[in-house]
Amino acid sequence: MGELRIKKEDILRALSTVEEPDLKKDLVTLEMIKDVELGVGEVRFTVVLTTPACPLKEQIRQSCEDAIHKLVDPELRVVIHMSADVTKTVFGNRTVLETVKNVIAIASGKGGVGKSTVTANLAVALKNAGAKVGILDADIYGPSIPVMFGAEEMQPTVTVVDGKNRINPIIQYGIKMISMGFLVPADSAMVWRGPMASQALRQMMGDVNWGELDYLLIDLPPGTGDIHLTLVQSAPVTGAVIVTTPQKVALADARKGMQMFLQPQINVPVLGVIENMAYFTPAELPENKYYLFGKGGGKWLAEHFDVPFLGEIPLVQGIREAGDEGRPIATQTDETTGEAFRTAAEALARRVAIRNATQERTKPVEMTV
């Protein structure tokens, strides 16, 4: 085939044979192909992925190139620009978090399993992939996000918009964040009753200038309580991530957390399980793995409930130190533990894209009790 006679339609016909592996439809039907331009001996176009953290990026790029070489012209130079537009979970007449595409609840059954550490590092990993990310620290009784981001001395500013006070989130490492820790003195939230805590959460969702966000991660308090119910009642939650350690006691509590989201009245999809402190690796012997708390508990939980397993995070001294020093380990790109968080973040972004393409939009839960 002479190169001058190649038409845009030929390119699109070839690309309509390339399937998005997760969404199981072709790239043209999914409207993922943009800006096709033919030049002398070459074609250029953009593939718009559903997340910048797409682990299949290279595979999709290669499949496009192969399809054009096979079906159009083996000699054609193919220049592909990979970009992303994160899909969203929406429902009608949205008044809270209207500029946030996906609200992701990070939950654990038991306290101290590393839920805040996982939230902080997932946020950094998603941001490093190119996404716009925010964290809402709803762990009202023990907010640790300000410490983990070295922001405990910071104070959010307030802007008046249309006569209403709007809180500007703190921005650290490119991540927008708000926490009860910024808004009230450290000790006073501890004695709050449920309704006050719920009111505080509503304020952090409704009165904060979040701006455009691809993912807002909500760091929930451990267990199941008022805050969880307030969240699902007042916001469209894309899905929940359950963080657990492999121990029996943690798994038993994680089950309860999982059951809460899955029960029919709440019906928030569980995007997956992350196993934290999966094994211990000493810095001087990075190849060695010691399964201090048992092995494979998180995977077992995911399989048992038929939800995805998103990844395992090792127990590493550097993760604790980085958290205490206020710079999450995922901000340090060369660390192998950063790699563990990157893999988990990609798996999460992938589940969000699949969920938005296949499952019903989540509406806020209406409950009278």
Ligand SMILES: Nc1ncnc2c1ncn2[C@@H]1O[C@H](COP(=O)(O)OP(=O)(O)OP(=O)(O)O)[C@@H](O)[C@H]1O
């Ligand atoms: N994978 C890990 N390796 C080493 N230390 C970790 C790891 N995950 C968490 N930690 C440490 O464990 C402690 C508890 O973690 P974190 O505060 O994230 O837990 P949590 O589940 O959010 O707790 P809370 O019950 O307060 O909500 C912190 O000191 C943190 O640095």
